[in-house]
Amino acid sequence: MNTLSETIETGPDAxxxxxxxxxGAFREQQFEDTVGDVTxxxxxxxxxxxxxxxxxxxxxxIKNVTLDIGTGEVLAMIGxxxxxxxxxxRCLNRMNDSIDGCQVSxxxxxxxxxxxxxxxxxxxxxxxxxxxFQKPNPFPKSxxxxxxxxxxxxxxxxxxxxxxxxxxxxxxxxxxxxxxxxRLGQPGTGLSGGQQQRLCIAxxxxxxxxxxxxDEPCSALDPIATAKVEELIDELRQxxxxxxxxxxxxxxARVSQRTAYFHLGHLVExxxxxxxxxxxxxxxTEAYITGRFG
Amino acid sequence: MTSPxxxxxxxxxxxxxxxxxxxxxxxxxxxxxxxxxxxxxxxLFLDIFSKxxxxxxxxxxxxxxxxxxxxxxxxxxxxxDTLAFADYMALxxxxxxxxxxxxxxxxxxxxxYQLVSPGAGQVLRDRVLANPEIVGxxxxxxxxxxxxxxxxxxxxxxxxxxxxxxRLDDRSLAWFDRLxxxxxxEKRFNITFFSSGxxxxxxxxxxxxxxxxxxxxxxxxxxxxFPLAVGSAIFLEEFAPKNKWTDLIEININNLAAVPSIIFGxxxxxxxxxxxxxxxxxxxxxxxxxTLMTLPTIIIASRSALKSVxxxxxxxxxxxxxxxxxxxxxxxxxxxxxxxxxxxxIGMAQALGETAPLLMIGMIAFxxxxxxxxxxxxxxxxxxxxxxxxxxxxAFVERTSAAIMVLLAFLITMNLTAVLLRKRFxxxx
Ligand SMILES: Nc1ncnc2c1ncn2[C@@H]1O[C@H](COP(=O)(O)OP(=O)(O)O)[C@@H](O)[C@H]1O
Ligand SMILES: [Mg+2]
Numbered sequence: 001m002n003t004l005s006e007t008i009e010t011g012p013d014a015x016x017x018x019x020x021x022x023x024g025a026f027r028e029q030q031f032e033d034t035v036g037d038v039t040x041x042x043x044x045x046x047x048x049x050x051x052x053x054x055x056x057x058x059x060x061x062i063k064n065v066t067l068d069i070g071t072g073e074v075l076a077m078i079g080x081x082x083x084x085x086x087x088x089x090r091c092l093n094r095m096n097d098s099i100d101g102c103q104v105s106x107x108x109x110x111x112x113x114x115x116x117x118x119x120x121x122x123x124x125x126x127x128x129x130x131x132x133f134q135k136p137n138p139f140p141k142s143x144x145x146x147x148x149x150x151x152x153x154x155x156x157x158x159x160x161x162x163x164x165x166x167x168x169x170x171x172x173x174x175x176x177x178x179x180x181x182x183r184l185g186q187p188g189t190g191l192s193g194g195q196q197q198r199l200c201i202a203x204x205x206x207x208x209x210x211x212x213x214x215d216e217p218c219s220a221l222d223p224i225a226t227a228k229v230e231e232l233i234d235e236l237r238q239x240x241x242x243x244x245x246x247x248x249x250x251x252x253a254r255v256s257q258r259t260a261y262f263h264l265g266h267l268v269e270x271x272x273x274x275x276x277x278x279x280x281x282x283x284x285t286e287a288y289i290t291g292r293f294g
Numbered sequence: 295m296t297s298p299x300x301x302x303x304x305x306x307x308x309x310x311x312x313x314x315x316x317x318x319x320x321x322x323x324x325x326x327x328x329x330x331x332x333x334x335x336x337x338l339f340l341d342i343f344s345k346x347x348x349x350x351x352x353x354x355x356x357x358x359x360x361x362x363x364x365x366x367x368x369x370x371x372x373x374x375d376t377l378a379f380a381d382y383m384a385l386x387x388x389x390x391x392x393x394x395x396x397x398x399x400x401x402x403x404x405x406x407y408q409l410v411s412p413g414a415g416q417v418l419r420d421r422v423l424a425n426p427e428i429v430g431x432x433x434x435x436x437x438x439x440x441x442x443x444x445x446x447x448x449x450x451x452x453x454x455x456x457x458x459x460x461r462l463d464d465r466s467l468a469w470f471d472r473l474x475x476x477x478x479x480e481k482r483f484n485i486t487f488f489s490s491g492x493x494x495x496x497x498x499x500x501x502x503x504x505x506x507x508x509x510x511x512x513x514x515x516x517x518x519x520f521p522l523a524v525g526s527a528i529f530l531e532e533f534a535p536k537n538k539w540t541d542l543i544e545i546n547i548n549n550l551a552a553v554p555s556i557i558f559g560x561x562x563x564x565x566x567x568x569x570x571x572x573x574x575x576x577x578x579x580x581x582x583x584x585t586l587m588t589l590p591t592i593i594i595a596s597r598s599a600l601k602s603v604x605x606x607x608x609x610x611x612x613x614x615x616x617x618x619x620x621x622x623x624x625x626x627x628x629x630x631x632x633x634x635x636x637x638x639x640i641g642m643a644q645a646l647g648e649t650a651p652l653l654m655i656g657m658i659a660f661x662x663x664x665x666x667x668x669x670x671x672x673x674x675x676x677x678x679x680x681x682x683x684x685x686x687x688x689a690f691v692e693r694t695s696a697a698i699m700v701l702l703a704f705l706i707t708m709n710l711t712a713v714l715l716r717k718r719f720x721x722x723x
Pocket of ligand 2: 086215
């Protein structure tokens with residue numbers, strides 16, 4: 001598939017250039033509605049009119065975003081730095097709770113469950129929605145303990161053999177088992193960057209979540225490690241719903257079925273990945289994927 | 295193309311000597327400062343060592359003792375109480391008179407008895423109590439010499455001084471010389487210094503009481519302050535909302551760290567002793583006061599240890615569904631622990647060397663018995679040093695220095711442990 005390079009070669013359109021005067025009003029008017037199809041016939045997570053503020057309202061990071069993440073799909077979130085990709089992702093498992101002064105309004109649901117329900121147990125939610133971070137962050141414990149930690153605290157394993165099995169299958173699914181099976185007792189921090197990230201993925205899937213959130217999981221990895229993780233994401237799709245934030249459009253094109261383009265806190269366009277990269281509907285999307293800004 | 299590049303190089307090169315000179319000057323000043331510090335430390339150590347090392351030896355006198363039954367146990371009861379309270383000094387006096395039969399008048403006899411320590415009978419008592427069979431027999435015993443004799447042996451009494459300016463008169467010197475001729479004077483390892491409590495007699499004074507006092511006090515201080523401080527640090531750092539109240543608390547913790555320690559002593563006197571009725575002069579009340587003092591140190595160190603744990607570890611744990619408490623205890627605390635322990639050891643080292651607040655709560659009392667628990671009257675090492683430094687006898691000078699050496703040894707060990715701990719657990723993320 002070389003659609004991407006074709007787009008880049010044939011893409012640019014002179015009328016995309018934003019006029020300098022009266023820029024603010026021009027932008028607001030442009031963002032009114034999200035272009036494309038924000039819904040999914042079989043949604044797992046659905047966000048409706050979500051607004052997120054930081055610093056007790058001083059920073060408006062996410063503006064009126066409505067978006068579905070479908071069961072069994074990989075949704076890629078792209079957009080320039082600071083557009084709010086991480087923010088919306090972290091809302092989905094309430095990781096923003098620990099940030100002082102962060103306010104979320106609107107509704108976010110996991111199936112029928114209201115994620116921002118006052119009575120919702122965050123611990124339970126995070127057992128259902130796992131997360132992989134930008135920088136690999138294994139615990140400074142053994143490889144085994146890294147993977148076993150989640151099942152242990154949630155009481156998922158009946159006994160030691162059960163736990164061993166969970167650890168092994170998780171590492172196998174994360175395509176790491178072959179590389180580490182002889183040194184499970186060694187510290188996870190001693191692995192290479194790519195291995196650490198796969199270890200973090202194994203750690204996330206060890207608790208059998210329904211959804212996995214990934215925030216630029218490959219940005220700290222070399223191309224070979226990146227390829228491995230991407231391969232892995234494709235396989236994980238069979239069982240999990242995945243939302244992935246990425247800076248690399250090639251990556252979005254390779255791993256995702258749908259792509260959401262964010263700009264300054266607005267969700268500008270959502271479409272199938274194919275469509276976004278071959279035939280973007282919004283001129284901002286087109287400008288971004290053709291490398292005009294980002 | 296080449297000329298502007300060249301001119302840049304020229305300008306930079308012209309300025310280089312000045313830059314390097316500045317760097318050299320700075321390094322020189324740094325080395326000077328460190329050198330000066332080291333010189334002073336060396337002088338301090340040398341002075342203390344040269345004054346104190348002689349205290350680890352003590353002069354003993356060999357005496358032929360007859361365990362006279364009519365003196366020890368006139369009634370022949372063999373009752374341990376009778377044996378314990380018998381006048382063993384009388385036996386020693388008897389023996390001394392036998393060694394120097396020419397001494398007859400009262401004054402001379404009194405001076406003669408001054409050759410041995412007033413507490414020298416102790417050894418005889420211990421031997422008899424250990425084995426009552428020896429009553430009635432005769433044996434050779436090494437007993438403590440008096441501090442003047444000890445000083446003479448160690449060269450601190452000048453024989454060339456006029457007699458009136460000397461602690462020992464000519465007659466005593468002559469007796470001493472005769473004992474030396476008989477090989478009855480010997481310097482031995484000073485076990486008393488490590489095994490007994492304080493005493494008015496320098497030759498009988500030891501640091502065991504102060505050491506045990508320090509041990510009990512520090513143990514309690516550690517037990518009180520560590521959990522409290524670590525708990526406060528975790529709460530303030532990880533759970534408390536960041537608002538003006540927590541700011542106020544933080545400022546006051548820092549203030550507390552800067553409060554002169556004597557104030558804590560006054561507070562302890564007013565609150566713990568006078569209000570709560572905690573017994574004075576005890577390790578318990580000492581530990582309470584020292585806890586107040588070390589809390590801020592440990593809290594501040596613990597907070598910075600917690601701060602240095604990367605947030606990514608917390609996120610990882612939270613992201614997997616660990617509760618805040620699990621995140622703390624499974625992940626953050628183990629990583630912060632070396633830093634917390636380092637802070638604690640430094641706080642304990644401070645507490646070990648602390649004197650002023652303990653004076654206020656009566657730990658300066660003259661206590662002969664070695665404390666056996668947390669509520670026995672006790673003193674601590676630095677206070678013992680203070681007490682001895684204040685005593686007029688020449689023999690206390692070397693004991694003061696020796697006690698300082700012991701204190702320094704403990705302090706250095708503790709600080710070394712802190713440094714090693716930090717090295718050992720230093721992590722790279
Ligand atoms: N903890 C925070 N406090 C205040 N502002 C924040 C915080 N985190 C992010 N922001 C702001 O919110 C906006 C979106 O940030 P983020 O979601 O991290 O962007 P992205 O991941 O797309 O690069 C940015 O303008 C950023 O400055
Ligand atoms: Mg981000």
